[in-house]
Amino acid sequence: MAREKKRRAPRRNFAGLVITLALHAGILGAVKIAHSKGDEPLEVPRDFVIAKMVKLGKPREKFWLPRITQPPRPTAPAPVIKVAEDPNAAKAPVEAPRPENPTISRDLRRALDRARKLEQLIPSEPEEGQITGSASGTAAEASEGDAYATAIHDAIRKNWTTPEGLINDAQLARLTATIKIRVGEDGTILETKLLRSSGNAFYDDSCVTAIQATHKVPPPPAPVRRIAARGYAIEFPGKDMK
Amino acid sequence: MNLRGLVLRTCLVVGVAAGSGGPGATPARAQAPGATGGDEDLPKIRITPAGGDLFRLALPRAVGDGEVARQALDTETRDLDISGIFHLLDPDSFPADLQNEGLGFSSALWSQVGAQGVAKIKATRTGSGLEIEGRLYVLGRGEAPVLSRTYRAGDGRDAVHQFSNDVVGYFTGQPGVFGSRIALALSGKGSHEIISIDMDGSRSQVLTAMGSDCLLPAYAPGGGEVAFTSYLRNNPDLWLVSAGGGRARRISKHPGLNTGAAWSPDGRSLALTLSYEGNAEVYRINPSDGGLQSKLTSNPAIDSSPSFSPDGSQIAFVSNRAGSPQIYLMPAAGGGGKRVTFQGRYNQTPRWNPRVDKPVIAFTGRDERGVFDIFLLDVRTGKIDRVTQGKGSNQDPTWSPDGRLLAYTSSRGGIFVANPETHHEVQVWRGNGSSPSWGPAPRR
Numbered sequence: 001m002a003r004e005k006k007r008r009a010p011r012r013n014f015a016g017l018v019i020t021l022a023l024h025a026g027i028l029g030a031v032k033i034a035h036s037k038g039d040e041p042l043e044v045p046r047d048f049v050i051a052k053m054v055k056l057g058k059p060r061e062k063f064w065l066p067r068i069t070q071p072p073r074p075t076a077p078a079p080v081i082k083v084a085e086d087p088n089a090a091k092a093p094v095e096a097p098r099p100e101n102p103t104i105s106r107d108l109r110r111a112l113d114r115a116r117k118l119e120q121l122i123p124s125e126p127e128e129g130q131i132t133g134s135a136s137g138t139a140a141e142a143s144e145g146d147a148y149a150t151a152i153h154d155a156i157r158k159n160w161t162t163p164e165g166l167i168n169d170a171q172l173a174r175l176t177a178t179i180k181i182r183v184g185e186d187g188t189i190l191e192t193k194l195l196r197s198s199g200n201a202f203y204d205d206s207c208v209t210a211i212q213a214t215h216k217v218p219p220p221p222a223p224v225r226r227i228a229a230r231g232y233a234i235e236f237p238g239k240d241m242k
Numbered sequence: 243m244n245l246r247g248l249v250l251r252t253c254l255v256v257g258v259a260a261g262s263g264g265p266g267a268t269p270a271r272a273q274a275p276g277a278t279g280g281d282e283d284l285p286k287i288r289i290t291p292a293g294g295d296l297f298r299l300a301l302p303r304a305v306g307d308g309e310v311a312r313q314a315l316d317t318e319t320r321d322l323d324i325s326g327i328f329h330l331l332d333p334d335s336f337p338a339d340l341q342n343e344g345l346g347f348s349s350a351l352w353s354q355v356g357a358q359g360v361a362k363i364k365a366t367r368t369g370s371g372l373e374i375e376g377r378l379y380v381l382g383r384g385e386a387p388v389l390s391r392t393y394r395a396g397d398g399r400d401a402v403h404q405f406s407n408d409v410v411g412y413f414t415g416q417p418g419v420f421g422s423r424i425a426l427a428l429s430g431k432g433s434h435e436i437i438s439i440d441m442d443g444s445r446s447q448v449l450t451a452m453g454s455d456c457l458l459p460a461y462a463p464g465g466g467e468v469a470f471t472s473y474l475r476n477n478p479d480l481w482l483v484s485a486g487g488g489r490a491r492r493i494s495k496h497p498g499l500n501t502g503a504a505w506s507p508d509g510r511s512l513a514l515t516l517s518y519e520g521n522a523e524v525y526r527i528n529p530s531d532g533g534l535q536s537k538l539t540s541n542p543a544i545d546s547s548p549s550f551s552p553d554g555s556q557i558a559f560v561s562n563r564a565g566s567p568q569i570y571l572m573p574a575a576g577g578g579g580k581r582v583t584f585q586g587r588y589n590q591t592p593r594w595n596p597r598v599d600k601p602v603i604a605f606t607g608r609d610e611r612g613v614f615d616i617f618l619l620d621v622r623t624g625k626i627d628r629v630t631q632g633k634g635s636n637q638d639p640t641w642s643p644d645g646r647l648l649a650y651t652s653s654r655g656g657i658f659v660a661n662p663e664t665h666h667e668v669q670v671w672r673g674n675g676s677s678p679s680w681g682p683a684p685r686r
Contacts, residue, residue: 064610065586065617068631068665083656083672084443149287157289163358164294165327165664166413172294180281195281202297202413205382209358210292233284239291 148224149232152183155217156234160210166202172238175200177207179236183228187219195233207236296329296664297413300357303333303341306365314365314374314402320442321406321420322361324668326647326661327413331357347379347387357381361409365398372398376405378412388412399444403683419642421683423485424649424657425449425459425468430674436470436483441642441649441659441680443670449487460503460512461485461681462529468679469493469503469512469529480514482529485684493532504548504557506574507596511535513548513557524548524559524576538576549594550574551601558582558592558603569605569619582619583607585626589617591638597645604629604639604648604662616650618662629662640680649678 060067162172175198182191192211197204211234220228301319304311322328333341340351345362352360364375371394378389389412395401403420410418425438434455439446450456452472459470465485471478472490478501480494494500498517505512511526522544526535539545543563550557554574561570561579566587570579583589588608595602601621608614616629616639630636634653641648642659649659649670657678660667 061610063585063587065607065615066626066628067609068628083669084439084446149285153287153289157292160289160292161295162292163297165296165325165661165666168663178286180284193281205358205380206292208382209353210289212353213356227285231281231284233281233286235286235288237288237291 148218148220148228151218152181152232152234156210156214159213160206160236162206162238163202167200167238169239171200172203175203175238177204177236179207179211179234180231181211181234182231183217183220185219185225185229187217189215189217190229191231198236198238203236203238207234210236294664296327296666298331298356298358299328300331300336300340300352300355300360301333302336302343302360302362304363304365305344306363307367310367310372310398311363311365314363314372314398317399317402317442318361318363318406320668321403321418322409324420324442324647324659324670325406325410325418326659326664326666326668327410331355345375345377347377347385349379349381349385352379353381361405363402363405368394370394371396372401374398374401374405376408378409399440414646416644416646419644419647419683422643423461423465423681423684424640424671424678425461425470425485425681426651426657426671426675426678427457427459427470428674429676436468437675438468438485438681439657439671441647441670443657443672446671447487449483449485450481450490452481452490456481458502458677459679460505461679462505463507463509463682465682465684467529468681469505471501471503480512480527480532485681493529494527495532502547504550505529506550507552507554513538513550515546515548522546524557526576536576538572538574539579541579545570545579547591549592549603551594552596552598558594560590560592569603571621582621582624583626584624586617592619593639593641595641595645596643600645604641606637606639606650616648616660616662627662629660629665630667633667638677640678642680643682649680651676651678 167175176196177194177198178196180191180193180195181189184190189211192208194204194208299322301315301322304315304318306314319330323330336355340355343351345364347360347362358381360379362377362379366373366375374393376389376391376393377387380388389408391405391408393401393404395404400421406420407418410416419441422441423438424441425436427436428434433453434457435448435452436450436456436459437446437448449468450470450472452474454472454474456470456472459468461468467482468485469480469482472481475492475495477495477497478499479492480500480503481490481492483490494514494516496516496518499515499522501515503512503514509529512529513524513526515522516525517523521542523540524538524545526538527533528535538548538557539559539561541561541563543561545559545561547560548557549559551574556571557574558569558571559579560567562568563579564581567590568581569583569589569592570581572579582603583605586607586609589605591606593604595604603619603621605617605619606614607617614635614637615631616636618627618629619625620627629639629648630650636650636652636658639648639650646661647659648662649657652658654669656669656673657671657675658667659670
């Protein structure tokens, strides 16, 4: 009897090992099935980070008066009204057109021709990237979700301007409006809905107008059609998030 | 047998558990994007902040009596351009449908030309002058006008200015200043009298007939009088003349300088530079008789060009006590003097913004290239911003009565008006003039 028991002991240990392995395999399988992404839509990134690099150049002396960092806005379209005149000012004599100096003109023409020829000799280097890339793109490759969201971003942004003069910089920094859009299979914006107002009607208008002016974005690729049809929350911050 | 049964049972339990997670999760996953319809969990796309642009306003052809309507549209165009908050669309780009729309409005059509708003006027001659019917439409605010009003005035310009003021008021919450006047000293060839012009450069009027050099005019707060310096009696004395012109009266005739007068906000004092004691110092005098009220500075350096804060509690002035002309602040009662500009080696002509809520001083600064330009000093933070750049030499700023616009002289000739927030700049008057002073609109 004792010998019989001793012979059965290794068999029992083997069975226990098999049961343990089976249990582990089963649990791992169940976990995998439970987290399967079979019919889940693609996850779309929620945010973009736009990099800004400091311009190459010399730092400005601290004791110098500042310069306008952005170029001044061009003056309005050709004025339809004459600027008022000084009553004291004498009428300026009308100057007759000067005859063209043939020597200068010929030299100038030659120099321009030479410059044009030189320009053609130097092959311009094409920008590295993709022909379907974004003008403001920075990455060498984009994932599917990112690429389409970027296409929407670019399409809307080029139509968006904030109403300068009606909202100052300090106010702008505090404003953010969020607008929902739904996109059809052909890229048509099917719905525009103000989800969160900025609190400033002119600012909200500028955001809504940007989407209305966009009207159509590139058609969504098949994997993101469901997401596009459900909608995106387009966030319009007044200033860059620091 | 037992073992096989145990393994089978275990697998079955695990399988059921996994299965219950799967189908249970599937409907939930299916619901998340579509069925719930919630907008909170939508994928977010953040648009990179846009550059600013002025509000795109269309001004189509005015309705009404031919030439009168054309002139009214010209005045309106100029007003709204000077305001610096609008990008006026080129009227030639409007199709005939829109040009002939009358006072009505179709937002769908106007959105096609890129307009964000449309201002329309109808001008009609009346027995006593002109009647202007003004309408303002804003896209996205429906088809009804957001502003609809009729204005009557003897001079058609005044009626149009009133409409323009209301249009600006709609967008900024504060009416515009169209119709207000700017006084300036003529320079160059010809007489050097004090004149005043409408802020759009029109309706110039010579205020003085001194026959001698006149300079540095300063409008009284109510706009009734203009103080200025004249050499009529071979000394730079201070004179007052009615804003409508006429006979001037001399109020300060101390030997030496009687210049650079600035009115206190209540109109009861004039701060100016006097040098009768030997050195140029800032004093306060009574505008009615020129009597000395107080001496505000006492320093071996030259102190000049005072400007009152809008609450009357402080005075900005120029002093070279640190070696070069810089802007200083002192209490309105005088004494002390705190330097507030530390950038630039030549800062002068401080002009305090009349808005109490905006403690900003405009001044002329000479940059490192020797070019004069207009700058703004934030009194709270000490930060300096530039208003003009790369367009000649610009000097002698003066604030509009509402503190939104700046007028200044330029080496390009004449007077320019700029909106310091948008940097939109318009030449309003062409001629030789100096030291403009912006006063309120006269009562007509």
